[in-house]
Amino acid sequence: MSALERLFEALAAIGAYLRRGKFSRELRGIFYQTLFLHQRGGTAKQEALTMLRDVYARHLSVSQAFLNRLNAKFFRSGRPFFRSIIVDVCEDALLRPDVPLAFAIEHWIPATERTILYASEKSGNLVQGYEICQRTVKLQSGMWLAVIAGFTYPVLQGLGVMAMLYAFATMMLPRMEGFHHSNFSPLTQSIITLSLWIRDYWWLWAAGIASLMATIMWSLGRRGPIRNALDKVPPWSFYRMVHGALFLSSFATLQRSGIPVLEALATLAESANPWLKERIEAAAYGVRQGFNIGRALRNAGHEFPDWKALPVVESFASKSRFAETLGEYADDWLLSTAKRVERNARVGFYVGVFVAACWIAAIALAFLEITTIPFT
Template sequence: MTLNIVYTSSARSRPGVTANLTEWLDVHMSFRWRTRAQLYRMISVRMRQNASVDRILRMYSRQQKRRRRSSVPRLLDSVLRRMTEQGLPFAEALRPYIPDDEYMMILSGERAGDIGSAMDLVCDIKTRTGRIMRAARSAAFQPLMYIVVLFIYLYAMAKMVIPSLLHGVPGQHAASTSQDVLVFAANLATGANAFIILGSLIATVVAVWLSLPRLTGPLRVVLERMPPWSIYRNIQGYIWISSFIALVRAGMTDTDALAHQMQGASPWLAERLGAILARLGPRGMSLPEAMEDSGLAFPSPEVIDDIEASWGGKGAYGRLLESSKMWADEIELSTLAQAAAIKSFATTLMMLLAGALIVASNNIGSNMGGGQPM
């Protein structure tokens, strides 16, 4: 018989900024991952020493108070009240203050009677995804930094160097190719051109950022063959399937788990979960068949192949949980490789542009010394 998980009306979503400003600030500014990770590790260790959850929460709250921190103790007091006064289990009491993926894994551990292992799993997954995210941010930051440096260099050249160079070439009436190159490059960083280029760049970055959780349809599937959409798909796919496995192992059916995860999911994720759900129940497909038949390549083509290879029989979801660690390693290596390729391309392009400007400047300097245009 399948265990159905019933969610009470007391289980709230994460607080919104307009609902309770103090609580919102506590959650988003103080109860961040580093703080939660310390709490999770303490729970993992102490519960193996037969300490109760409420005792551990009070212990961590006292530690925070000794450091003169009030936000986290205030949240933990709220969690304890929800557990004692409303009779909620730990996962439900903590639910408003943590991301959904953490809640699902803690819920799984609580249902299985092993919260300590669930805490270890949360920390492991978050650590892995954190490394992947840092690699992805690094890949995006370096090209943007190069562009900013190049614009500053061109702006300084346009304001301080080019006027003296252009007026310092004796006997030259026609502009040389080097002068044309420098003037053109400098014009890109000054006046209306600078606003147009920088505005377009910012608009492109914002559009790409907004498209990651929102863009759907066939175009999105095509874009996911290249970064940053491929990186986003891999990371979110890993987080999703880890949470999905946790829910199923907690006793929820796969269709109920997908329906639950679709609540509050981004348009991009909802499209993929809806496509899998439509094939699991009505069409009676297995999980890997539903993923393949959807045509959305989610969580990724490689993961779908691995699931299909190990699917079936008793303990299928347990095997998937073990495989997910291997997927995380592969995603991390792939992201690092893509980040290195992007950095290498950006560095090479920056060196070529800087070299061209230096050559042009040297040519003008030679003209000033020799008096002959090039």
């Protein structure tokens, strides 16, 4: 592949990422729910997409409609200033009526939802695919919001503590010029030393925190022995729980659609990141060795999709109604995982509050000790 081809491929990937960002989880939930209701009532796919496009093209505020009319009259632009992203998604789907919906809007939706839609339409039950995608979007949104909240608040609290230490060093310590710090208690001495470090090297602390956050985000989708060991600690353990539940749900959907185990795993691996692909490929290797999917996941050694789910999946993987049973279990597991993630994120939040409160108390004690000693 030439450098120019790589550049075009990278630009296409960036464009797809930006499109998916515009088509938010909330809008995708509305999109799936509306199509589900239309097609469950007997409306054909193309007709449902046309109705959805036309309705959202007219769904504008008074000011937005006025500006669109001005644009059409004076600038004669073919595209209105304001229109819903749902209109663009429906138009992309309507332009490719002969391909599955998952491929027609592949640049708008994540790989998991694309796989679910493709498997459902291939089995002739696209309505079920809408329903599963809607539920997945709702649960995934709640899980990730819980994870973000659970780790954002402690970070903000830590930054608040650093700001207090910086203020302590710039407003309080200048009064102590010439005063020997050894006259204070060890706690106050530690607070003074740390506040001076933050005052003098605040940029290094800020760069370190930003680098740590960026490294964590980068490492989530990576593979390797170090990354595998991190699966047992937050936030990597949350990542494993969320994607493990989504994998199980997607795999169950493919199985219910009649797709063989190896083909289903290959389909999921196509759009997986390196971390998930490593686990899917390990499971596929076990299946090719003659093990059922439950035993193959266990033998892979990644505790994926989850340590608690492995014995359950293994116990009924060789049964005749495996696809139906796995589907029911995957739905329940998705719900229980959402609750576990929220509970664990809440614990992280309370731990952060406790640690921040301890720091604030230590700073307050140091402040009181300093103000009670006369300076000469």
